[in-house]
Amino acid sequence: MALAINPAVISGEPGAVAAKMKPPSRFGDKAFETLALTMALVVVLLVFLVGWQLARGSSLAIQKFGFHFLTTSTWNPVTEKFGALPFIFGTAVSSLIALLLAVPLSIATAIYLTELAPLWIRQPITSLIEMLAAIPSVILGLWGIFVMIPWLRDYPFPFLKKLFGWTPFFSGPIYGVSMLAGGIIIAVMILPIITSVSREILRSVPNLQREAAYALGATRWEVTRIAVLSYAKKGLFGAVILGLGRALGETMAVTMVIGNTPQISASLFAPGYTLASVIANEFTEATTDIYLQALFEIALVLFGVTILANLLAQLLLRTIRGGAGSGGARAVQ
Amino acid sequence: MASAVAFASAILVIAPLALVFWHLLRNGASSVNLDFFTKLPKPVGEIGGGMVNAIVGSFELLALASAVGIPVGVLGGVYLAEYGSARGNAMLRFVADVLNGVPSITWGVVVYGLVVLPFKGFSAYAGGLALGLMMVPLIMRTTEEVLLLVPNGYREAALALGISRWRTIVNIVMKTASKGIVTATLLALARVAGETAPLLFTAFGNRFWNHSLHEPIAALPLQIFTYAISPYDDWHRQAWAGALVLLAGIFLINILVRFFTRERATQTS
Numbered sequence: 001m002a003l004a005i006n007p008a009v010i011s012g013e014p015g016a017v018a019a020k021m022k023p024p025s026r027f028g029d030k031a032f033e034t035l036a037l038t039m040a041l042v043v044v045l046l047v048f049l050v051g052w053q054l055a056r057g058s059s060l061a062i063q064k065f066g067f068h069f070l071t072t073s074t075w076n077p078v079t080e081k082f083g084a085l086p087f088i089f090g091t092a093v094s095s096l097i098a099l100l101l102a103v104p105l106s107i108a109t110a111i112y113l114t115e116l117a118p119l120w121i122r123q124p125i126t127s128l129i130e131m132l133a134a135i136p137s138v139i140l141g142l143w144g145i146f147v148m149i150p151w152l153r154d155y156p157f158p159f160l161k162k163l164f165g166w167t168p169f170f171s172g173p174i175y176g177v178s179m180l181a182g183g184i185i186i187a188v189m190i191l192p193i194i195t196s197v198s199r200e201i202l203r204s205v206p207n208l209q210r211e212a213a214y215a216l217g218a219t220r221w222e223v224t225r226i227a228v229l230s231y232a233k234k235g236l237f238g239a240v241i242l243g244l245g246r247a248l249g250e251t252m253a254v255t256m257v258i259g260n261t262p263q264i265s266a267s268l269f270a271p272g273y274t275l276a277s278v279i280a281n282e283f284t285e286a287t288t289d290i291y292l293q294a295l296f297e298i299a300l301v302l303f304g305v306t307i308l309a310n311l312l313a314q315l316l317l318r319t320i321r322g323g324a325g326s327g328g329a330r331a332v333q
Numbered sequence: 334m335a336s337a338v339a340f341a342s343a344i345l346v347i348a349p350l351a352l353v354f355w356h357l358l359r360n361g362a363s364s365v366n367l368d369f370f371t372k373l374p375k376p377v378g379e380i381g382g383g384m385v386n387a388i389v390g391s392f393e394l395l396a397l398a399s400a401v402g403i404p405v406g407v408l409g410g411v412y413l414a415e416y417g418s419a420r421g422n423a424m425l426r427f428v429a430d431v432l433n434g435v436p437s438i439t440w441g442v443v444v445y446g447l448v449v450l451p452f453k454g455f456s457a458y459a460g461g462l463a464l465g466l467m468m469v470p471l472i473m474r475t476t477e478e479v480l481l482l483v484p485n486g487y488r489e490a491a492l493a494l495g496i497s498r499w500r501t502i503v504n505i506v507m508k509t510a511s512k513g514i515v516t517a518t519l520l521a522l523a524r525v526a527g528e529t530a531p532l533l534f535t536a537f538g539n540r541f542w543n544h545s546l547h548e549p550i551a552a553l554p555l556q557i558f559t560y561a562i563s564p565y566d567d568w569h570r571q572a573w574a575g576a577l578v579l580l581a582g583i584f585l586i587n588i589l590v591r592f593f594t595r596e597r598a599t600q601t602s
Contacts, residue, residue, distance in 0.1 A: 028500070037412050040417075047431070132346070132347065136583065137527070138529045147589075310434035
């Protein structure tokens with residue numbers, strides 16, 4: 001390198017130093033930049049790769065069933081009649097239950113952690129929530145099968161049945177494994193991500209808003225409700241959609257507690273089936289080509305739905321954060 | 334009053350963590366013995382045996398995943414942090430974030446079509462690739478964030494000394510951020526170590542040792558799943574033990590990372 005003693009420098013002639021020093025390696029710079037660019041473009045490639053593989057693997061099924069695949073509710077591998085409606089129903093209902101349970105809890109916790117909690121308790125609780133996020137789905141499912149389901153079957157479910165058994169939502173026999181159990185376990189899985197992203201959103205609300213509300217004479221809760229929450233509405237909605245995206249793709253824990261029966265029933269006590277669960281359960285058991293292709297098509301539907309949800313979530317989150325990045329979302333996933 | 338409700342919500346959110354941990358310890362602690370770490374699974378229906386092939390298999394899969402995920406992810410993060418235009422990079426970040434939300438089972442299906450079908454068999458390579466592809470967008474974004482923390486003064490000083498751009502990035506910037514890059518990688522590994530769905534039809538699982546990476550391979554989360562949904566009590570007991578070991582490993586990595594990042598904060602502040 002040109003850092004050794006250079007006689008041209010000592011001689012003092014102008015221009016001599018420049019003439020003797022080598023320019024920094026242009027080839028190295030170009031090569032490294034190209035390498036880094038190629039690696040960065042891999043993510044774009046991956047999106048197309050996933051879409052292409054799923055479309056290719058389901059082409060025959062798409063041809064055979066067409067749009068009716070999304071509206072038929074038969075799933076019969078023997079007669080080779082496949083329809084995705086029970087799974088779309090299952091995914092939609094279990095995700096909805098999960099959101100209904102998780103969103104109020106998560107946002108309330110986020111408010112607690114940013115506005116109301118004493119300072120010393122904030123970091124420990126945040127750390128505990130991050131540890132909850134780190135629990136793998138299969139371990140939560142294991143706990144679900146052997147602890148949650150028996151408990152649900154013995155206490156809350158009969159109680160709900162006594163109170164609401166006259167409605168179609170809580171009718172029918174109680175097996176334990178059910179749509180409701182699936183919704184509950186998904187709720188547990190999405191609590192950390194909604195809480196952490198909401199916390200970030202609430203923290204990014206400028207303090208000026210809070211101070212202005214206090215100056216106008218608002219109480220603590222009014223400050224939170226009026227100054228903070230309405231300002232952060234869009235971002236919080238983005239956090240919820242992010243949680244929804246996660247809920248749609250939950251596979252292992254759901255498979256273990258939802259009952260895995262392709263049926264559409266109004267009762268929450270009835271077993272159900274989700275898009276991700278049917279792929280997990282039946283992929284390696286698929287005996288015929290068309291069976292496998294139908295499962296590929298289910299994967300394509302799932303991919304499309306989660307991409308849409310995540311697109312919406314990221315767009316909403318970027319308007320609040322100014323496009324600098326969705327660090328919290330990434331960290332907890 | 335609102336404080337009380339909010340506090341109750343916070344407790345409810347943490348409750349599952351405590352419950353899961355409590356039951357894992359209660360049901361699994363007694364089964365985590367030397368047998369568990371040294372013996373292969375016994376034939377179906379027989380009592381005893383362990384999960385040594387699953388534990389080793391998980392490590393093998395993580396090594397394969399790292400071979401794919403770390404180079405691509407880190408270099409991609411370097412591009413986002415050091416090169417490119419504001420607009421183009423924003424698009425790339427967006428794509429990476431959306432990719433992070435793709436369900437893990439989708440990766441399994443994709444790698445099935447990509448590797449298992451053409452090579453006509455389940456393999457450790459397929460499993461490692463599925464996990465590695467999952468790691469790419471994750472490592473890319475976290476590396477970028479870590480690199481952006483390096484003060485610009487370092488880059489400017491190096492360039493002023495005549496060091497070429499790529500050497501500045503590799504020897505100065507990345508070296509300064511090396512702890513952060515390592516912790517980012519560890520976090521991604523911890524995340525991917527517990528994944529079961531992508532392995533269901535790529536690595537597939539194995540009740541014996543695999544003798545080459547072209548064969549199906551056992552993995553701890555896979556083994557836990559298979560045992561949990563089985564009708565055998567002894568397998569349930571082993572599933573609890575496996576879950577306890579897996580969770581302990583993941584938490585250990587997370588605590589290690591937390592320990593490292595805390596040290597760094599006190600040094601630079």
